[in-house]
Amino acid sequence: MLFRPGRPAARPNPSPDVLAPVVLSIGGRDVTVTLRRNPRALRYTLRVRAVERDVVLTVPPRGSVIEAHAFAHRYRDWIATRLARLPDRVLLQPGARIPLRGVEHHIVHRPHLRGTVWIEAGEDGPLLCVAGEAPHVARRVGDFLKREAKADLTIASRRHAAALEVAIGRITLRDTASRWGSCSSSGALSYSWRLILAPPHVLDYLAAHEVAHRREMNHGPRFWATVKRLCPGYERAEAWLRSHGASLHRYGERAAR
Template identity: 55%
Template structure:
């Protein structure tokens, strides 16, 4: 049966006279309507399909002269691939009282206590808890803020250590929540990290930092670059493999 698709209009930036184009569509897979983002890219040479695991949303990149009819056919041909990738994504873990989330690779249970106070990590006989005071509706934000603070502390310490080992200077450290990368390094010396890395085991965070700091010496992924990373992070393969296998689970934390 042909997939049902719906479109919402979007005006291209070239001007109001340009015919409206959609910014997303809905495709039916096994009776479920799945939202697909449409990325109209005049520099693209072909259609591509990827999955933004952080929001469980497929994205189709449409090349110059691409058409909606071709989008329909492209999605239809890749329906099996798309279903398999969506099914493989970890289930979302909303930030709510009683939920368990990872912190430095260990499971931590969220416990809302209400009243005035801060967010604090508490060790109990049944396991670690993240005790969250305040109104229940503020729990997701307060937990996220706590994770960001912990991430900044660990990332700054690891960055300083690896930068000293390589004799490089880091101009600034920024935290964000990118959908498709864990870190980036600019030639100006600014390094950006995903705050979600604080949920991974410490050796994974260490690998990520070593990777980005090494870019201050080698702005590429040449053999020389990887030798630098291995020099300051001998366990890099384990960290790299962990992110490949389990990184999507970190993006599922806090998702609806």
């Protein structure tokens, strides 16, 4: 682009969808409210997202930043109430209790023993024992959970694929907030590692769900008939995810920012 001498270059106008966030003081701390313009929105709407543990304000096409800020301030008490209801974060550290295949395990540090992570029987339930130095406990527990998730999901996916007589590709694990699994057109499967925290019938249903997409890349009647064939009573697993799925995101190696 050429500019005439003596005339400053014009600065590009910012995108109308890039809106300045709102920062509210709630309970002695600053809470950032992200503003997102939605061309299909009819009104201002607020959401406190349990998984991301954040606040999002949707702005309609003709809404303004000034109105959005005023709306957020007007509903500050509502935001405070919803944030207070979020379950506390649980770090993968000694003393914590975490579900493994739906059963609560108590994390115990065994610094003087050799090995990585193993399970022992305890007086009040199973123990998840971790060897090594204290700074590595959270990472070792996280790695253990992901290995267990990969093993269980691989077994379940291959079993369902054999039942349908379809081929599946590579199986990978992610930590996504919006979906528990996915299936690409090439047959590659991706799952949330957090499914290892849920009861086994939930993990098995998600494997059946994604493998069923190898026959039907949609969510039509034939797809659900295939899911039911692979996983009779899958509705129970879906109900569990609706009620408890968000709580699986409580657990992590590091505290939320």
